[in-house]
Amino acid sequence: MKIVVIGGSGRVGSNVVRRLDAQGHEAVPASPATGVDTISGEGLAEVMVGAEVVIDVSNAPAWEDDAVLAFFTTSTRNLLAAERDAGVGHHVAVSIVGADLLPDSGYLRAKVAQEAEIEAGGVPYTILRATQFLEFLPQIVDAGAEGDSVRLPTGLMQLVAADEVAATVAELATSAPANGRIELGGPEALSVDAWARRLFAATGDSREVIADPHARYFGTELHGGELTTGDGARIGAIDFDRWFAGRAQGAAR
Numbered sequence: 001m002k003i004v005v006i007g008g009s010g011r012v013g014s015n016v017v018r019r020l021d022a023q024g025h026e027a028v029p030a031s032p033a034t035g036v037d038t039i040s041g042e043g044l045a046e047v048m049v050g051a052e053v054v055i056d057v058s059n060a061p062a063w064e065d066d067a068v069l070a071f072f073t074t075s076t077r078n079l080l081a082a083e084r085d086a087g088v089g090h091h092v093a094v095s096i097v098g099a100d101l102l103p104d105s106g107y108l109r110a111k112v113a114q115e116a117e118i119e120a121g122g123v124p125y126t127i128l129r130a131t132q133f134l135e136f137l138p139q140i141v142d143a144g145a146e147g148d149s150v151r152l153p154t155g156l157m158q159l160v161a162a163d164e165v166a167a168t169v170a171e172l173a174t175s176a177p178a179n180g181r182i183e184l185g186g187p188e189a190l191s192v193d194a195w196a197r198r199l200f201a202a203t204g205d206s207r208e209v210i211a212d213p214h215a216r217y218f219g220t221e222l223h224g225g226e227l228t229t230g231d232g233a234r235i236g237a238i239d240f241d242r243w244f245a246g247r248a249q250g251a252a253r
């Protein structure tokens with residue numbers, strides 16, 4: 001079946017395209033790089049022709065509060081309008097575990113707005129709420145950089161490999177719409193500062209890690225387990241050590 005992958009050049013998107021192609025589907029990567037822009041609407045109607053499913057794994061190019069909210073709202077509205085016109089039967093999108101519990105984060109507010117557009121958009125849908133990707137850990141840690149140290153929150157994160165997110169997206173896209181949310185998290189939950197120590201031990205980074213309960217995670221304090229999965233969640237098998245070993249092997253090739 002024809003499956004359009006919005007954000008098909010990205011970290012999750014390119015992996016999803018590979019998987020769907022290997023399963024014999026016609027996976028069509030769509031993003032500005034291929035002449036499809038969900039903000040301007042360029043190329044949207046054309047790429048939707050004959051599509052049964054649309055996967056949205058795009059991400060905003062700018063993460064300031066107003067910019068990211070405008071991106072996810074406008075992009076999702078334009079996408080769903082094009083999907084309704086083309087008779088697409090399933091919209092699949094990736095959101096974030098706990099997004100609605102942390103309204104002080106502009107990025108997470110934007111993901112909640114994206115979910116609301118999907119839920120009201122009139123196209124059968126599945127929302128995969130994933131936890132933070134292991135691949136995103138260096139960026140999370142560097143956001144707390146202060147000279148020779150990093151100051152990080154003590155709330156929990158349950159990092160998941162992007163490869164497992166992509167596998168789950170590919171599976172959901174070829175299943176019936178859930179018309180609801182499904183959660184996916186990694187096998188271990190650690191505080192953000194503990195994740196940093198783990199990363200630094202593996203990479204030989206000598207910076208000091210300061211645990212600060214008031215340090216912010218993308219604009220918000222974490223009070224405990226907001227970023228961890230709830231009952232009924234899918235739990236990935238790839239832990240930090242396996243992910244890091246795979247990363248090192250990939251770099252050596």
Ligand SMILES: NC(=O)c1ccc[n+]([C@@H]2O[C@H](COP(=O)([O-])OP(=O)(O)OC[C@H]3O[C@@H](n4cnc5c(N)ncnc54)[C@H](OP(=O)(O)O)[C@@H]3O)[C@@H](O)[C@H]2O)c1
Pocket residue numbers: 006007008009010011012013030031032033034036037038039040056057058059060061094095096097111130131132133136
């Ligand atoms: N990082 C995490 O820890 C995490 C956790 C849970 C959920 N998520 C969600 O996972 C999703 C995918 O993240 P990712 O890290 O795989 O993204 P990414 O690698 O940053 O890729 C972003 C993609 O969005 C495309 N894009 C940007 N502007 C576009 C536009 N106007 N129209 C169409 N496509 C556009 C880009 O296309 P070009 O290459 O052509 O510019 C690119 O393919 C995001 O929605 C994110 O919120 C992330």
